[in-house]
Amino acid sequence: MTLxxxxSMKADLAICRARQTNRDLETTFMEVQWEVTIELGKTLAETTDLVFVGTKRVNIEEEDGGVCGICLEDMEKGKKVK
Structure with a gap:
């Protein structure tokens, strides 16, 4: 329902802008979609960093540090990881 x-709101905005600027609706609608996508990306970029709030860095002390379960990179002794 939300989608x-x-x-519908994007279409209404595109129609309004197309009328105001005497531009074709299809191009204006694509611009509105692009703007919404950019703003959504900015919002997600700000909030996804909050996932790591409260995590702490640890030192790998074992000779064979293993592999990170998230990024799958090798962890080495003495290296700080989150």
């Missing part, structure tokens, strides 16, 4: 409302 339908969002699409």
């Amino acid at each position: 339908i409302m969002c699409d």
Whole structure:
């Protein structure tokens, strides 16, 4: 339901802008979609960093540090990881 409302709002905005600027609706709608995507990306970029709030760095003390379960990179002795 929310996606339908969002699409409807984007279409309404595109129609309004197309009328105001005498531009074709298809191009204006694509611009509106692009703007919404950019703003959503900015919002997600700000909030995904919060996932790591409260995590702490640890020192790998074993000779064979193993592999990170998240990024799958090798962990080496003496290296700090999160």
